[in-house]
Amino acid sequence: MPSRIQLCSVDQVAPGEALRVETSGLTLAVFNVDGQFYVTDDACTHGPGSLSEGCIEGDRVECNFHQGVFCIRTGEVLEPPPMVPVKTYSTVVQNGTVYIEL
Ligand code: FES
Numbered sequence: 001m002p003s004r005i006q007l008c009s010v011d012q013v014a015p016g017e018a019l020r021v022e023t024s025g026l027t028l029a030v031f032n033v034d035g036q037f038y039v040t041d042d043a044c045t046h047g048p049g050s051l052s053e054g055c056i057e058g059d060r061v062e063c064n065f066h067q068g069v070f071c072i073r074t075g076e077v078l079e080p081p082p083m084v085p086v087k088t089y090s091t092v093v094q095n096g097t098v099y100i101e102l
Contacts, residue, residue, distance in 0.1 A: 002090070002101035007039065010096050018061070020052035028089070030098055031072045033059050037098050038072045039089040046082035 005024050013019045013032040020042050021028045029042040029052035038059075042052050049065035056062075059072045062079075069079035075088040089100040 004092065004099045004101050007098045007100060010037065010093060010098060013037070013098070016056055018052040018054070018056060020050065028100070029061075031056065031061070033072055037091050037093055039091045039098070039100050040070070040072065040075055041087045043086075044068060044070075044082060045077075045084040045086050051086065 007021045007030055008019055013030050015032050015034055017032060019030045021030055027042045029040050031038045040051060042050050044051055044063045046068050047065055049063035051061050051063060053064045054061040060069050060078060061072050062069045066081050068082040070086050071078055075085040077085055092099045092101055
């Protein structure tokens with residue numbers, strides 16, 4: 001059984017937005033892409049950028065520091081300068097609550 005960590009209510013993240021959540025030693029970005037929830041590490045892999053504070057367009061998030069772009073669904077780098085994908089988490093929504101499974 002994977003362990004499940006509760007992050008937030010679905011009501012806290014409107015479509016096209018993100019929420020920074022700190023829990024269990026992790027700092028995460030919870031994204032709502034057209035009603036689907038995705039979770040990545042909040043820290044950009046390139047530097048001090050916070051992806052939950054980035055500019056979101058569809059399933060792309062642009063880092064607020066040097067405008068690197070990541071795919072919210074997969075974590076892959078879509079536009080440099082980042083070279084390393086951002087970590088993504090298995091995300092579950094149940095009874096209006098967003099969880100990750102580790
Ligand atoms: S810190 Fe995110 S692109 Fe540089």
